[in-house]
Amino acid sequence: MLQLDLHSRRNWMIAGLVAFFVIFAVWLRILPMLSMGHTDILSMVGSDDPLYNLRQVEQLLANHFVYTWFDPMTQYPVGSTVYWGPLFIYISGFACWIAGATTRPEIIGVCLLVPVAMAGVTVILMYFVGKICGDWKTGLLAAGFTAVVSGQFFYRSLYGYFDHHIGEVLFSTLFCLVYLYILISEKDRKIDLKNIAKWKRTALLSVLAGIAYLLGLFLMPTMIVFALIVVLFTVIQFVISVYRDKPTEYLLVANTIIFAVAIIGLMLFGFKSAGLDLASYSVGHVYAYLAVIVGTVVLYLLARYLKGKPKYYYPLSLIGLAVICTAILSVAGPQFFNQLINAAVQFFGQAPVTNTVQEARGWSIAAAWTTFNYGLILMVGGILVILYSVYREDRPHEIFTLVWSAIIFYSTCQHIRYEYYLAVNVALLSALCVSFVYEWGREDIRRLLAGVTSRAGLDEKTNKTGEPAAKRKKQKKLQKQDPGSASPRFFVLALVVVAAGLGILFVYTSATYSYVNASGNPLIMNQDWKESLLWMANNTPATGVDYYTIYDKSTFVYPNSSYGVMSWWDYGHMITYIAQRIPNANPFQAGVSGPNGAAAYFMATDESTADTILDHDGTRYVVTDIEMDTGKFWAMATWFNTTAAAEQYQMTVLIPGQTASSGYQSAMLNEAPYYDTMISRLHNFDGSMATATTAYYVEYADQSVTYVSYPVLSDAEAMNVSAATARAAQYNQNPPAGYHATVLSSSLVLPITDVPALQHYRLVHESPTSELTTNTTDVKYVKVFEYVKGAHIKGSGIIDIPLVTNTGRNFTYRQQSVNGEFIVPYSTTGNTYDVKATGKYQIEGTGMTFDVPESAVMQGLTIN
Template structure:
């Protein structure tokens, strides 16, 4: 029989618990797959933005003998896009497909969607060791368990269906921090003589492993450099602490030098992919930064030695002076690199007006913070206090690093919610440190309390002498007083322990509940209308002449004459590339969005000639719209177009008093006249046809100068004819009291305030099946595809119209008012290759004249008569 001592039994227990956490982590993340039962189209389970592009990269990798592409002409037409992130995540996924024998698209998707949940499970294991170093085995188990169930972006980015490198960033950054923390823990008291390698051989070996871990993270994403920043901040703080504690700093000098020397060497071998010094790309800027980090550590070490024995405050004051001098010298010697550092810091830690239009880049609100981490936020604060308490008592550089790590990531998350996936690790660790500390604090008191309530061991009938009984009575009275004091202390600690444990239980329960609801409720799913529309585009539009799988060289590539772009909002760019295998003008890297020729300028254009100029510049042939661009995402497009005005010229948010309680308000979004003139409205709401104004709201309201709230407050509203409403508003505004106004607004996307002219160069060629707005006069579909054409010319005056039927069976009439005695019409009546077809000829109202328009006239801009 094999004897298992206590330590081995405990190790088996720990391994079993961590394995259980891994299973829980995988189970909750694989719920979408498990609940589908294999009956759902797997493509519909994939996130529709970055995950699709990562799948494209894996497909290219497998089709090109594991060659990674750094330039992609299948997006951002007409210039193509440079890939700025690293290949490691794609290589890992590609090797997984190779091992599994995945060849077809569904097989590749099935394997790739497993990679993020597995990476999250590996992170659960790593967190046991991170927690153990920062506390003990109990801290490790708690950190591991919390990591398995913590919700927020960490859970979402590792959920089955979200195939992206973010979870890989968390995995490899955690691996780096684990090894770095272990170096700080094990080497802080090492007696290092820099001239004797044998004294720092172990430090060098561990630092080499940390350098490799950092390099892996760098090969996955260049923004891993934020962890170099964390090392910088920690190193400065720790040297100051070491000076005040008369401790040595050789281990920090050795560790930082070796780690970032490996990063420099690895990056030099890897090669620079960007000619700039941008730290968000693989540029020489990284080398400059790592050299500065190594040199800075050496300066901190040498300054500490030089000032040894002098007043302690000399050291931090000297650091401030050196920092000012260094910044000044850097600004003079290399202003470009200085500005790049400032710019990189602002991009990572700051906000811009357009940031709010990108969901993952928005600032962190208290509501979203609580939704993500709930009671873990309270435990995090407790963990911070524990680390500060421990650091005050003794030198614990590993815990100081954990604190700096957490503080930097917390601040970055406050600025950009996407960094929740990093912060989840810190929440789990600090929560574990808090609970473990309280357990350690109260364990002795709890044991003492348990001993005090044990029954006496002697029987009642035992015989004792009078002196013995008197002596024993005195001892018992003294012990009772002492026990009462101890019991009081025990109860206080027990109360703290119960509260802390309760918070931990609530943290786990709330996180699991939130994650389960999201995982089982199709949190990640592709819109079927978009999927079907893009499949139609792949099968029914001309090929671009750019091969989907071929890897092209940026320096020698030129687009063929048959190529063209597809204009849509940037959210949908990767869907266009992956599903339709066409080339979007804008993509989810927020490229092709801003500027005079960006997608924002196009969809917000209120003049067709301006919009056409943009499409001509961008080489666009097709335009895709959807109801979200027309409504919920409209403000985002307006903000990208004009960060100052945003949606104000097009829409008004107004507070409406409650019907039963006039002191309560509800917000209502009403459209201004300019909204209906935008290209997105004219295309999606009216199919490019002329729209006539009929009814609207006459609205009276008080502005902020009167209400002292964020939005105007409605004082009167009447539905009426638009011309009567306009006249009444003009009359009211002539004599309106200060702060009061009248306007003509509309609550419906299909009821314009003034007549909207027809578009002459856009024809509907496909629409999806789902109706989002239906009435006896209107049927607006979810997704629509338009072709940008030259248009056929017809001489005449008045209003011309042609009846049409769409691929869904919807009937509508395209109408256009003549301009300078001519019509330019986008629909052909004969030879039309699409499923949206004319059911009759063009006819000028009141004239009885009809015209047949062949397809060639529409495509070549020919004159009919």
């Protein structure tokens, strides 16, 4: 099946086309590199997981290829356990070693090419997968479609996105390739289980499949999904084989050996986490693979036992056994049973917080079409082709393809990131559809071309000899004698044209979309974040934890000099890799939820609550950005309260158009609690007090009146906050049914109520880009704050101090006294940061001024 005849012109043509597809796939993916010019290579790296993988490669190279399973440089103050496998990092590390890459830019340069290369290898594998499922033409189509398919598969293998996802696709496809070969080559083999000579070929292929499975497993524990695919396929294939009286011994041998290899390999690899968690390298995998082996044995023995009995006994018996085994497992092994359920829910299910993670959101029809476009139509055609083929004859490899595709399709519907798995299924099914239709209509194409050629030749001879009648009679006689020269079936030709047209549209649309995305440099790092974190690396105290050292989790203790950096989880790996500081939360969604998580901190409306969280988390610096303040605010609110989310902080309203046919425009307006959150008080007001001035008085109709999903604005007027509040209260005393009034603000810096100053936070750095500029306000993209004890000043009223930032922005920090005291975060002398006081503290209206030394701010001393 997979042999290559070097003397065959066709095989050389196939090899040339596959090579072309690989080159084209690689070219598409390295477009960002080709157009980067003099851009710093660090700026080409994706800002979340790719940075952490680069950190792992650096650590691997610095420690003679020793892989670490515990990292204290993230999720302070507990550190983070690495739950994925080392294979991707080892492959990248060896590539750096071979290339002689030692410096950070050199390591980045080599590593960014690894996913690109893996995508090229996947194209090659897909030729063989397609050939097994069809023929060489199917293989070429599958390889060609894979080379251009867009979406997550393309994005995860694009130059700049250095992560293991494309490796998951590569090794899972390799496993499926070997398993498919077992199915097509061994399905009719008569195996005597007592005679090993009769099944040693099956055993050898199964060992190879087991090794391929292990490679995928050593890259990511998610590989267990393909064990589930094997399980579902095996059950379905046993039922079909029983009904058709086909041998099943090859399935027994294959599944037993494959997962025995997986068990042995995992035990040699070692268990990296306690418990039965299937999302990590635990003993739970061993139990799961044993269950696959035992389940296959039961299926085989039951088929043997029921041989000669009515066929429907078998599926009914399986249903009964499934119910009994589920009940027994839930009682006898509740922990393992719950782990299975939890693993299924995590992989296939949805939770409110998953919508805050872009790659974990559900798949929409629009997103599906954007990614796979005409390939979706061809995919449906491919499914119909498989169903037709399976109905006609025993084709277990096509049953496996169908199950494989169905499981991955469903998982993609639940989490959009699994598009990178689904891409190969769409490519394969599309190839099956196009090649099947072509084969079906090939004879009709020949007839059509033969007829055209024949008519052309006849016309030419008629013109030359002037004897058309005799020739026509002879031609009709030949057509009657040769059925193959009958008229073509034009409806079949129409299907060929449609399939070919859809294939061309699939290739053109996908390649164009991928080209636009690649040439647009979608992964360019945010320069404000880069600037701020480079500043942090050079201007904040070292943590005492060495960036390159591998630490033992059982013995590691953070030094007294260590501290955490609080920011939203999106930026955790940037903090680790660029600043070499320790984030409290990271993109593994660790350190985010719970009473001391990042969500609780940034959504806190009371400073003492926020301070308690930072004290618990050992935080010294807080980094905010404009996105946390705006577009990501709802995500933080959802993590903080999955039920209410941002409902109490912001209101989305619909504004009617000027004409009846113009519809609505939506607008997001802030409610009073928004301005009390820590993210708003820090980023919008620099921790200073803010006084309410103007806002919008708003009247709106709710859903009971409008029958639309959001409130519809009926009146809005900008006015003094006090007047707006009074007017809303008066309106709400006796409003029309379904109508309400409230006070909202459209500005980040115009609160609805007075916002008190923060006493323990001082701005120490801000990035250069201005995101909101008015006559009185200039909000920068990224801001870095230090959490300090604050100096105590006795007095009453309002105290202020003029400040200038590192960007030259001037602002005044103001604070209202509490119980006859001020606790101030800025020093007037001894400050080493670039945000500095340009004068002394003064209590407004009194003429009293104060100098505050740095020691007083850091130690919480009293000035007077």
